[in-house]
Amino acid sequence: LHDALPSVMTTHYHLILDVEANRLQPGMQSLNGPYAQGFNKTHGRTGHLHGARYHAEPILSDGHMLSAFRYAARNPVRAGLCKSPTEWMWGSYRGHAGLDGGFAFVEHERMRAYFGRDREAAIRVLRDFVEDP
Numbered sequence: 001l002h003d004a005l006p007s008v009m010t011t012h013y014h015l016i017l018d019v020e021a022n023r024l025q026p027g028m029q030s031l032n033g034p035y036a037q038g039f040n041k042t043h044g045r046t047g048h049l050h051g052a053r054y055h056a057e058p059i060l061s062d063g064h065m066l067s068a069f070r071y072a073a074r075n076p077v078r079a080g081l082c083k084s085p086t087e088w089m090w091g092s093y094r095g096h097a098g099l100d101g102g103f104a105f106v107e108h109e110r111m112r113a114y115f116g117r118d119r120e121a122a123i124r125v126l127r128d129f130v131e132d133p
Helices: 024-043 062-078 108-115 119-131
Strands: none
Touching: 062 108, 062 119, 108 119
16 A cells, blocks of 8 residues: 555554565654654653564555554554544544545555445445444
8 A cells, every 4th residue: 555554652653554675664764763863852861762663564465454454543442542443533544434534645545445346335344344343
């Protein structure tokens, strides 16, 4: 997916990205490094801000993609930060679920296509898949 599905927690975040092989690490370093350095300097601390170092794994099947999507969307609920994925304003789930326009850099249609060709029906199935515990 030329897509980012962020789900920012208090110690970490999740992204589902479509990138060329061996191209993710430099991008993640560019994303996390300057922010962490500035935050640490401002707050007199050292080390990683987002828990441990970044971890990436390839998504190799449709089932894995759907599982990763649901996990990322439900993570703020599991963390006790909201009661439903629809309440989490910092992730892309609301856009995928058709609740708002989402983030401009997130491609919603590719994820919705897993749930059907008709946009409205796909959104209903997507929401059932993610929101039903």
